[in-house]
Amino acid sequence: MGPENVAFAVIAASMVFSAIRVVTTRNIVHAALYLVIVLAGIAAQYILLASEFLAWVQVLIYIGAVLVLFLFGIMLTKAPMRGDNDLDNDQRWPAAIASLFLAGVLGTILVDGYGDVEIAEPEQIVRTGDLGRTIFHDWVIPFEVVSMLLLGALIGAIVIARRD
């Protein structure tokens, strides 16, 4: 077991614990803070997969921007900041069965299909410049569509949330 596997195991264990806490904790602010650990763990996994640009995008956008939005949402909706027994509805068992069923089906397919596939050591380092060249050479039209979508979402969020 190489050092990268040890790193993976440590990060994955903390991510699994925090993900369970995000959906089970009784304190809404704690859920947001556990979500930080999951998102930072995802960024660390991106570094293990040698895609450092995505790791920093993850840190900047998710931990920097999306989490602040979530905390604002918690405060603006006057959610109970202390522990509250009423955060879950009464569908716990059906929801657990549905997600376990999904995990069983997809897990069987993954183990069957990719059971012994290894990710080889990269022969050359993929730099951020290569990623930029791929975006602006092969994917430039989807990139422009995404920017229009962001503009639409910005205007839509202002229109929905403003008081008139």
Added chain:
Amino acid sequence: MALNQFLLLSLFLFCTGVYGALVRRSGVLVLMSIELMLNAANLNLVAFSAFYKGELSGQVFALFVIAIAAAEVGVGLAIVLLLYRNLSSADLDRADSMKG
């Protein structure tokens, strides 16, 4: 590193997100569970991008997913705020005026 370790981790995150989106009452917590699912999909894309050497489309798609997730959180939180203003709570179970 096995490819499957990343895929199974992402599967776990996705199923946790499904559970959270189904059981949580607060709109903000449902949006957090949706973020878990989107991040699981991203991890999948990046793992396959690392598996196929020299193919960067997976990372490009992960970037697109991150941008769309940011837009989704913005609009979603605006909707939750509107819900809170109309019902004076962010409890999604109380938004049932279209229930038959």
